[in-house]
Amino acid sequence: MLQEFMPFLNRRAFVTHSLALATTLQLQRAALASDFSPNADVCKLTPEQEVGPYYVADELLRSSIAEGKPGVPLSLRIAVLDARTCKPLPNAAIDIWHCDALGLYSGFTQQNPMGPGGPGGPGDHNGPPPDFDPAHPENHPGPPEGFGPPPENHPTDKLTFLRGIQLTAPDGSVNFRTIFPGFYMGRTNHIHFKVRLGGETAHHTYAAGHTSHIGQIFFPEDLTIELMQHGVYTDHKIHRTTQHEDQVFTGQHGDTSLASLRWTRPTDHAAGLHAEIIASVDPTATPAPAQRKDGPPPSHNEP
DSSP, X not given: OGGGGTTTSOHHHHHHHHHHXXXXXXXXXXXXXXXXXXXXXXXXXXXXXXXXXXXOSSOBBOSBOOTTOOSOEEEEEEEEEETTTTEEOTTOEEEEEOOOTTSOOTTOTTSOTTGGGSTTSTTOOOBSOTXXXXXXXXXXXXXXXXXXXXXXXXOOOOOOTTEEXXXXXXXXXXXXXXXXXXXXXXXXXXXXXXXXXXXXXXXXXXXXOEXXXXXXXXXXXXXXXXXTTSGGGGGOOBOOOOTTTOHHHHHTTGGGGBOEEEESSTTOGGXXXXXXXXXXXXXXXOOOOOOOTTSOOOOTTOO
């Protein structure tokens, strides 16, 4: 399926973003290998983002989580540092979860992620608002005033796609094989993750443990826009919430949680994309629930 994306992606923008972000990661790695000062920027605490209403405990311990879901293949590497020492954080459990190409989360597939404007919702208003100009998304007001996180949700099924847990290696990293996430009403494309320590592996999952960080991963906006215009992503006939319109991205420092993005194999685009991000956390901390600016309190299922 990736071949159909090749003529459409803005190669110049793709290379520019990838080189800039890859250079940052290379510098961080070089500093890490040199046992750099704890005051280095890479060691600053990574801001928290909200856990959202779709977290499910006891996900499977596994690296491959797509379960055949259609979409652009994505290999994701998350490297975790101990912010106190600026050293890699080994043996930490990293939970990740995200929606599929059409905005559905496993565990909640009977809910309508398109919101009231999606198929089946009041009015059934598909596509962007009439006045939406894709060349200038900043001119669109986005979600209605006061639009906040969804209320606490309860699982509707026992499906497990696009969810998984991995334990960090001695270098503090985990790797997942998934697909590039879609979007849904009020939220731009993103991947959720938690960092937990002190739990135990049992029955194909990682139980309990202390949650020391809750975050979300975002991607370069112009490249995401290009991807969403092709393939299975175009079946999602609602206005895509841009990063500018996403209250989590704008109000919870989403710009500090942008992953690098590149082709996994430059000469074979069918292999998909590779994303990479570094998170610096305090393993002893208990993060307060992140709250949207001028929005309602976080949902009750936030720890």
